[in-house]
Amino acid sequence: MSAVTAEKNNSLWSDARHRLMRNRAALISLIVLTVIIFCCLVLPLLGFLHDPNAQALPDKNLAPSGAHWFGTDNLGRDIFARVVYGGRISIAVGLITTLVSVTIGVCYGAISGYVSGRTDAIMMRIVDILYALPFLIIVILLGKTIEPATAKLTDTVVGWFTSADASVESINATRAWIEPITTLVPLFVAIGALSWLTVSRIVRAQVQGVAKQEFVEAARSLGLGNFRILFRHILPNTLGPIIVYTTLTIPSVMLFEATLSFLGMGVKPPYASWGNLINEGANLMLSNIWLLFFPTLLFSATLFALNFLGDGLRDALDPRSAKD
Template structure:
């Protein structure tokens, strides 16, 4: 009896969830896993190293007698035309570029998910009106609208900066302490118009993807069962339908981040993004392109970090797309 009880026919194989299957397939994708490691190193370097006191040189400190120095133990990537340490500038600029990519993508994905989910679930005239709105926005020149929105929203930057300084400055602090806090937060508060401008118009593709997914999932039996139980429309939509559309949303999000970072770099290259003396990878590339004949390293190192990050995000997005493909859920 013990032999029969332990026979293969009597064993119950434990099932795996969709996310477990997806992780198993993703872990087999070498390019995606290498990309995860590369992104982790770049993120940790740009976030942790600038926060360590006196580990990096001041990215804004100028030293004209040390300008255009080659890489050395004192300056790992050399110095620029004003004697500023290039390695420090790349890490501090990477923090800004990565923040632009992440926050702007969160804004656009949130708007796109909400708009597309409501449009796909409600249907009818509401769906037609919302999708025609998306079509109208598609017809507008994206770059021009972002530039105009950034110009209109720019006056709020000063108010946001002062509010943030008051928030993080203890009462009774000296003016020097307030200026120190202002120097730390100003590179990020000045980006608020850029966050809003890009995020407010980059959600159009997300809304179409979510709408199509919601329309497909809404026809399934478990949604009809939820309706028969008397659940409200908002609960059905956000608790039952949207969780079953997360796969394509996650994939598109990973592919949106490099697009947003590239667009920010383009704006900064044109002088319309991050304002000097603050830096981003786009500004560093623009400065390097202007001086590539006299010092090509000023272009090489920022472009290397930027392109490596974009490649890693794209490889990760491709890996997630393959891992979350329902047609390949059973290998």
């Protein structure tokens, strides 16, 4: 019986993969995302990019050329290098923050949906109260509260990647790629700790539906504990909606980070994310349109690709589409 069930489960996931591959918009979006992520993560390691923070005033406000593919800004910094390094930060914000929020939301919603009754009602009223809070203000206040700990965190992480006898140049080089991420830890925690509300409701509804099925009753009759039933048998059957929601959450988190950076409350100069690059470009668009055009292009392409991929995953994992 278990072999038949495993074969059926494999065929369902196989059918979903085939449906996703037939969705041209989702497939193209996946390719675009792969190229953008590859460029942002790998190109800085190859060593041929300009220093994104190096200023060269004689070369300021240059148009795109062979020496500077995306031109330079008003301080002579290479826009291509800043867009690539900024993309690394924006993507990291989207992935890490989404992971935090989905983890909290899945656990909270699964427990609420499984226990039901008065406990479920209390847990959902808490969610309703949190929904009523001003999200942007709470994120800013929470981020400012835990921000003083980031300097100590940066020193700790730098120590992990450098030896005791490392040179000052080596330590500074390591700090240059670690510090932009660690300074955003308050942002990761603040957004992730407050953006799990919707996913908790989605998981709760899914768990309540799956918990009524016969295999759950069979698991209870075998004497399995509630924890094992919930996390080993019920949650795996709700992965489809969770995956879709995760894919659609990443662009919304990246957009929120861009909003905070645009307002000057995200990535701190001289480091860059797509959000504060767009902010700089908006301020200087009359004299240097390239400073606005290229970060906006990459950011928009990433958001569109993530949304189209999320739509494709939703269609592929929808059981009703298996009849097509």
